[in-house]
Amino acid sequence: MSSSQHTRVMALLIRAGAPVIMSLAAACGNEAPTQPAALMAKGTTQDAGGFRIERFQTDFGFSWTDPSNGLRATHTTFPLPFMGQPELDCGPQEPLAQIDAQEVGLRDFDDLFASWIHANLDGRLWVIIRDVTQPGDCYGAKLVAEGWGNIRYVDNDVFGVGEEDNNANAWGYSARGDLVTPEGTAVSYTGNFRATVTLEKDFIQQQLTVNLR
Numbered sequence: 557m558s559s560s561q562h563t564r565v566m567a568l569l570i571r572a573g574a575p576v577i578m579s580l581a582a583a584c585g586n587e588a589p590t591q592p593a594a595l596m597a598k599g600t601t602q603d604a605g606g607f608r609i610e611r612f613q614t615d616f617g618f619s620w621t622d623p624s625n626g627l628r629a630t631h632t633t634f635p636l637p638f639m640g641q642p643e644l645d646c647g648p649q650e651p652l653a654q655i656d657a658q659e660v661g662l663r664d665f666d667d668l669f670a671s672w673i674h675a676n677l678d679g680r681l682w683v684i685i686r687d688v689t690q691p692g693d694c695y696g697a698k699l700v701a702e703g704w705g706n707i708r709y710v711d712n713d714v715f716g717v718g719e720e721d722n723n724a725n726a727w728g729y730s731a732r733g734d735l736v737t738p739e740g741t742a743v744s745y746t747g748n749f750r751a752t753v754t755l756e757k758d759f760i761q762q763q764l765t766v767n768l769r
Contacts, residue, residue, distance in 0.1 A: 613654035622766035626689035646694035655679020677709040705733020
């Protein structure tokens with residue numbers, strides 16, 4: 557299993573109930589993680605014709621960097637510390653409301669990684685845009701804009717990364733927001749992250765975009 561696949565599977569274990577928390581360095585650093593880190597919250601579960609449907613609310617943190625312009629978008633429902641200390645120059649300063657998530661599929665309780673689960677998540681959170689090519693006071697980089705936004709995550713098979721899986725896999729995020737620059741100028745944000753695991757089990761980041769206008 558590649559390091560990117562391992563990161564992705566570890567995040568999935570969180571939704572399975574394991575007490576794993578996202579690496580804050582992954583959220584604010586310059587390497588894009590490959591899966592959201594979610595803290596399992598109380599929810600509802602039902603069976604529908606053999607399919608298991610789980611709905612719950614969750615905390616969320618995920619980032620990616622656009623290689624074409626050096627802009628990094630961080631999306632979070634909770635404060636992110638910097639170097640072990642609170643970051644007072646940007647980002648949320650207290651926990652925000654959790655966002656809605658749903659998983660539908662066939663869960664194998666004997667072999668969790670053999671499960672087939674389609675996942676989606678949609679909600680409002682805080683968005684931070686930094687220019688990681690320039691130093692600054694927002695997690696060590698220049699703050700470009702921040703404010704409220706929305707993110708949507710869809711994954712056609714959250715465990716579809718193993719060598720034994722016979723299908724290709726795809727997952728991704730789309731985000732938008734009405735943000736404000738440090739100077740007080742309103743800007744519109746759109747961003748996309750798309751990734752696939754091919755039939756040959758090659759990991760491909762197809763799209764990493766962060767756009768402001």
